Amino acid sequence: MKLLMIEDNKSVSEMMAMFFKKEKWDAHFAYDGNEAVEMFNEDVDGWDMVTLDLNLPGKDGMQVSADIRKASPTVPIIMLTARDSESDQVLGLEMGADDYVTKPFSPITLIARIKALHRRADLAKTTPADQPASTVSSFDVQTDHFKLNTKTREAYLADKQIQDLTPKEFDLLKTLAQKPRQVFSREQLLQLVWDYEYYGDERTVDAHIKKLRQKIEKAGPQIIQTVWGVGYKFDDSGVDAQ
Template identity: 55%
Template sequence: MKILVIEDNESVSSMIELFFSKEGIEGEFVKDGREGYRRACDKRWDCLIIDWMLPGMDGVTICRKLRQARVDIPIIMLTAKDSESDQVLGLEMGADDYVTKPFSPLALMARIRAVTRRYAQPPSPPEEEGVLQTVHFKMNTNTREVLLDGRLIPNLTPKEFDLLHFFLQHPKQVFSREQLLDRVWGYDFYGDDRTVDVHIKRLRTKISTEERPFFHTVWGVGYRFDETSGDAT
């Protein structure tokens, strides 16, 4: 496994580097945000670990630019910011997960294994030739494009695409947050399940209307996706 770590705190980098050596992980460490962004683009990595606050270019900007450039590599954000709004911002920019400082190497390793396992799974869409057609949606898993009533949905993050794909494959079924973390993120529930809420909120903003809410909250259970008309709850 090859991992790029963009982190300017030497003590944090040293801790991660020591743990990587014990786990047999090949790590490369960069202190500057601009250099880190360049290195992230010019080599295939198994995972990127990006600190929020960096000289040259901050971690959120790096994440956003990588996703805009269609760099499809799992990204874990390291942040000392523990407010919900900050964590939501990182996820909205395309990060797959975040770890709040201070953290243990074991916790970081659990997140690394989780996101890399998800990305390593070969695509196995049940639809023919990677195209899934429903009442209102047409999804191409090869080009990762989604049409809603013939109109392209722009700016879907990789995880938003995966989450919508899962719901389109399982219409009208109710899933808990823990089930969605397991099935879409690829790991058993670990940490904060607000990640699911954030992504569904973002999808609602991008695809839902008052007449067609699509996503329904089942209180005390989780979420259900339904293309039939009805009031959002």
């Protein structure tokens, strides 16, 4: 795994460097926002993972996240933040991060989070290069207007591909689409989509739903519906009416 850790605290970077070395990961370090964006852009397609501190000199972590996401819509990003405000954490997710870890954190916890996110992202790279992705295998989830392939990590609405889904967004869409019109609470989605406890931080789901909806709307009508006071459901029955 080629990993970019963006962290202005060199003690934290040096500590994590030892853990990354033990995992045999190719870890690189940036210590301010401007340096981070420059390093990332030097090898946009080569990075497998980014960890990003929000409190950075030069350029704020939120802007760094936005710049990285603009260059690469799918590279996994984990925020590292000492901020306690839920609004900061949710804003970071809305700016393109896939996950966050609050400081102070256990190195073992961060390693586990990285591995869990990387497993999902790695599935997107298994499609044979000599075959069109949409023909590698049949679709695992298919309704009248929607289809999804877990091997190629592709999803289509009205035969138009939903582009640039992050690993978490894809898994969230799959979970909802597997049971059309079934209402899932935020707590249920946290348990089904995330591999670890979020300790009731249900706004994480809302932030990912918001980004997922934006990408769906580029392909066609909205198929993720809010059930007020309960949660969310997948429903493509209104696609013909659009």
